[in-house]
Amino acid sequence: MSKTVAVTSPSHFTQILQSSRIVVTDFWAEWCGPCKAIAPVYEALSSQLSRPGQITFTKVNTDEQKDIVQTYNISAMPTFLIFKGGRETKRIRGADPKGLDAAVKQLAQEASSADEGGAGPSDGGxxxxxxxxxxxxxxxxxxxxxxxxxxxxxxxxxxxxxxxxxxxxxxxxxxxxxxxxxxxxxxxxxxxxxxxxxxxxxxxxxxxxxxxxxxxxxxxxxxxxxxxxxxxxxxxxxxxxxxxxxxxxxxxxxxxxxxxxxxxxxxxxxxxxxxxxxxxxxxxxxxxxxxxxxxxxxxxxxxxxxxxxxxxxxxxxxxxxxxxxxxx
Incomplete structure (x- = not known):
C-alpha cells in the first residue's frame, strides 16, 4: 500500500505541512509523460523513507489543485518541492531521479540526526x-x-x-x-x-x-x-x-x-x-x-x-x- 498522501485541498496541504517536520511534494499531471516516468522512483523513496510526523511524501494533481499550484508558482511538470518546518527549502524541476534521490536521502539523514540530538522548542525553537x-x-x-x-x-x-x-x-x-x-x-x-x-x-x-x-x-x-x-x-x-x-x-x-x-x-x-x-x-x-x-x-x-x-x-x-x- 502506498504511503504517499494525495493532497485534496489547500487546507489539507497546510495541515500536512504543519504536522510533519519534512514534506516532499510531487506536482504532477495525468498528461505529463515525464511525471509518469519518474513516479516509480518517487514511490520507492516514499515507501523507504516515510515516517509519521517526520517525513511525509505527497502528490499534488496540478489540474485539480490549481490554488496550490498558483500559491507555489509551479510552472513546469514535474516539479518537486521539499519543505522543512513548513518552509520551502528546495525545488527540483524535471524528471531527475538522481537529484531527487540525493536530496530526499540527505533530508532523511538530517531528520535522523535531529531525533538523536537536535534542538527543539525548549532550547530556542x-x-x-x-x-x-x-x-x-x-x-x-x-x-x-x-x-x-x-x-x-x-x-x-x-x-x-x-x-x-x-x-x-x-x-x-x-x-x-x-x-x-x-x-x-x-x-x-x-x-x-x-x-x-x-x-x-x-x-x-x-x-x-x-x-x-x-x-x-x-x-x-x-x-x-x-x-x-x-x-x-x-x-x-x-x-x-x-x-x-x-x-x-x-x-x-x-x-x-x-x-x-x-x-x-x-x-x-x-x-x-x-x-x-x-x-x-x-x-x-x-x-x-x-x-x-x-x-x-x-x-x-x-x-x-x-x-x-x-x-x-x-x-x-x-x-x-x-x-x-x-x-x-
Whole structure:
C-alpha cells in the first residue's frame, strides 16, 4: 500500500505541512509523460523513507489543485518541492531521479540526526534548521523567508552594531548562551538604535502575507547600554519607510505594549500576537519601536521572526512539461 498522501485541498496541504517536520511534494499531471516516468522512483523513496510526523511524501494533481499550484508558482511538470518546518527549502524541476534521490536521502539523514540530538522548542525553537526563538503558533507557519531583504530600510540604526539583515539571520543569536543569558560575542549579529531608544523598521515582502504573530528576540547587554523594545506601533502596506515625525501623525494599524512576563527567560524572545483581521494581504510591515523597557540609551533587537500564511507571488502562467532538463 502506498504511503504517499494525495493532497485534496489547500487546507489539507497546510495541515500536512504543519504536522510533519519534512514534506516532499510531487506536482504532477495525468498528461505529463515525464511525471509518469519518474513516479516509480518517487514511490520507492516514499515507501523507504516515510515516517509519521517526520517525513511525509505527497502528490499534488496540478489540474485539480490549481490554488496550490498558483500559491507555489509551479510552472513546469514535474516539479518537486521539499519543505522543512513548513518552509520551502528546495525545488527540483524535471524528471531527475538522481537529484531527487540525493536530496530526499540527505533530508532523511538530517531528520535522523535531529531525533538523536537536535534542538527543539525548549532550547530556542527549530523550524527546518532555522532558529525561531519559540514554537510556531498552532495552525500557522513561519513566513520570514518572504521578507525582501534588499528592500529593508531602517532608521536610527547604530552603525557599530550589526547590519540590518542580521535580525533575519537563520541561526541562533551569537550572544545567547545555552542558559538564555547574554554572552560575549565578537560577531555583532543584532541591531541597536543610535541617538536614542527609537527605531523605525520598514520590512517589505516578496508576496502578500497574512500575518498572525511576530517573535522578537532581544538579549540585554551586560553593560546595560541597550534594552529590550517595549512599545511598538505597527503600520501595514506602506510604500516606504516612515519618518519619525510622520509616524507620530499617522494612525497605526496596531499598538503593542510588550510586558515583562512575555519575555521567555531561556530564549529572550517575546511572542507578539497581531489582530489577524487587520493584517490580511500585507505587502509590507513597518515597526516603530517607540521606547524600550528600561532607562538605557539604546534599544536592541537580535532576531525577528514572522508567522502567518503566504499569499500569491505572481499569476500562474501556462504549465509546461519538461523531461530531464535542469534549468530554465
Amino acid at each position: 527549530s523550524s527546518g534548521g532555522r532558529w525561531t526563538g519559540a514554537a510556531a503558533p498552532r495552525g500557522y507557519t513561519e513566513v520570514t523567508e518572504q521578507v525582501d531583504i534588499q528592500g529593508l530600510d531602517f532608521l536610527n540604526l547604530d552603525g557599530n552594531a550589526g547590519d540590518k539583515r542580521a535580525v533575519f539571520a537563520p541561526e541562533k543569536p551569537s550572544s545567547l548562551d545555552g542558559k538564555g543569558k547574554a554572552s560575549e560575542s565578537s560577531k555583532k549579529d543584532w541591531i541597536e538604535s543610535d541617538t536614542d531608544e527609537q527605531l523605525m523598521l520598514y520590512v517589505p515582502f516578496q508576496s502578500t502575507l497574512k500575518l498572525h504573530s511576530i517573535h522578537i528576540t532581544s538579549i540585554p547587554s551586560g553593560s546595560e547600554e541597550a534594552m529590550r523594545p517595549k512599545t511598538l506601533h505597527l503600520y501595514s502596506n506602506r510604500s516606504h519607510v516612515l519618518g519619525f515625525d510622520e509616524a507620530e501623525d499617522t494612525p497605526e494599524t496596531q499598538k503593542i505594549e510588550i510586558q515583562e512576563s512575555q519575555w521567555d527567560e531561556k530564549t529572550q524572545t517575546a511572542k507578539v500576537e497581531l489582530r489577524f483581521v487587520k493584517f490580511q494581504n500585507i505587502s509590507s510591515l513597518t515597526i516603530f519601536v517607540v521606547d524600550g523597557d528600561g532607562d538605557a540609551e539604546k534599544t536592541r533587537i537580535d532576531r525577528l521572526r514572522l508567522f502567518g500564511e503566504s499569499g500569491e507571488k505572481r499569476a500562474m502562467g501556462k504549465l509546461e512539461k519538461i523531461g530531464d532538463e535542469q534549468g530554465e
